[in-house]
Amino acid sequence: MNHFLSIHDVADVHQLITSGIIAKRNPFSDQQMGRNKTIGLLFFNSSLRTRISTQKAAQNLGLNVIVMNVGQDSWGLEMEEGVVMNGNKAEHVKEAAAVIGSYCDIIGIRSFAELQDRDKDYAELVFQQFKKYANVPIVNLESATRHPLQSLADCITIEEFKVKKRPKVVLTWLPHFKALPQAVANSFCEWMNHMDVELVVTHPEGYDLAPQFVGNAQVVYDQDKALEGADFVYGKNWSSYQEYGRVLSQDPSWMLTEAKMALTDNGKFMHCLPLRRNMKVADEVLDGPRSLVIEQAANREWAAQAALKEVLLGMLEE
Numbered sequence: 001m002n003h004f005l006s007i008h009d010v011a012d013v014h015q016l017i018t019s020g021i022i023a024k025r026n027p028f029s030d031q032q033m034g035r036n037k038t039i040g041l042l043f044f045n046s047s048l049r050t051r052i053s054t055q056k057a058a059q060n061l062g063l064n065v066i067v068m069n070v071g072q073d074s075w076g077l078e079m080e081e082g083v084v085m086n087g088n089k090a091e092h093v094k095e096a097a098a099v100i101g102s103y104c105d106i107i108g109i110r111s112f113a114e115l116q117d118r119d120k121d122y123a124e125l126v127f128q129q130f131k132k133y134a135n136v137p138i139v140n141l142e143s144a145t146r147h148p149l150q151s152l153a154d155c156i157t158i159e160e161f162k163v164k165k166r167p168k169v170v171l172t173w174l175p176h177f178k179a180l181p182q183a184v185a186n187s188f189c190e191w192m193n194h195m196d197v198e199l200v201v202t203h204p205e206g207y208d209l210a211p212q213f214v215g216n217a218q219v220v221y222d223q224d225k226a227l228e229g230a231d232f233v234y235g236k237n238w239s240s241y242q243e244y245g246r247v248l249s250q251d252p253s254w255m256l257t258e259a260k261m262a263l264t265d266n267g268k269f270m271h272c273l274p275l276r277r278n279m280k281v282a283d284e285v286l287d288g289p290r291s292l293v294i295e296q297a298a299n300r301e302w303a304a305q306a307a308l309k310e311v312l313l314g315m316l317e318e
């Protein structure tokens with residue numbers, strides 16, 4: 001694997017999931033692999049899990065790690081080509097990416113959707129520019145449209161906790177007052193489409209995700225109906241894709257409660273975190289035995305380790 005920007009960079013998804021499960025059992029067996037190599041983790045947005053789990057995974061592989069909050073610790077970066085830089089961005093990505101690429105063997109980047117201009121967000125300019133100018137492998141730590149390290153951790157978690165050969169997995173929209181990106185939901189669908197699961201996506205009308213991510217999933221606008229018989233309930237809020245970036249509903253009846261979870265087949269609850277309690281999900285679900293959110297977050301380390309190992313192996317082949 002050269003870059004890790006999406007599932008399309010992965011040669012064998014099942015092998016990658018297995019690699020994560022093996023790393024969890026024996027975290028330090030590949031400590032020599034990253035020796036004398038450096039990974040830079042660049043954050044344009046906040047993070048708790050991705051920042052710490054990726055750093056830890058890199059260290060398990062023997063990599064040196066540098067973490068930077070772009071724009072706070074560094075200069076603001078201009079991404080557009082050919083513009084007069086008379087605004088608040090002091091440095092162009094052409095120089096910045098090339099310079100960071102000269103210090104680092106791998107660069108991880110987090111850059112969320114701005115939710116103003118759909119075409120711009122879905123073109124993933126920040127990633128395209130770093131890919132073009134850094135000259136080293138780029139790892140997606142959540143982009144405008146995808147969060148593959150999260151989705152890989154989700155796959156590992158479902159593999160660990162499934163009790164049926166082909167579980168029913170329901171991705172449900174949850175209410176939130178803020179406009180959030182579609183990245184986690186998009187990516188989850190994309191990866192679940194590669195798994196042996198029955199995938200159902202449920203949300204109010206107007207919240208349909210881009211068709212290229214929904215793939216073969218069944219879309220149901222009635223949440224109660226969708227939850228019937230579910231083995232895993234994956235919650236997430238996202239803003240509208242059609243009316244791009246808009247909050248069309250905050251309907252509290254979409255919040256997950258124990259009464260909702262009772263419709264499932266003893267279903268487990270998953271969420272990428274962070275999440276706002278009693279807005280999206282009731283305390284009773286999060287504090288009860290159904291919740292897998294902590295196990296799921298812990299698996300972020302093994303997902304990152306599996307992905308970084310593939311990137312390092314790809315570098316050896318060159």
Ligand SMILES: NCCC[C@H](NC(=O)CCC(=O)O)C(=O)O
Nearest residue numbers: 142178180181183184272273274
């Ligand atoms: N990396 C996990 C999710 C990050 C982001 N959530 C957020 O921004 C939540 C913010 C809040 O609830 O105020 C998202 O939805 O893509």
Ligand SMILES: NC(=O)OP(=O)(O)O
Nearest residue numbers: 047048049050272273
């Ligand atoms: N799930 C996730 O990516 O968490 P952070 O935003 O805290 O990294």
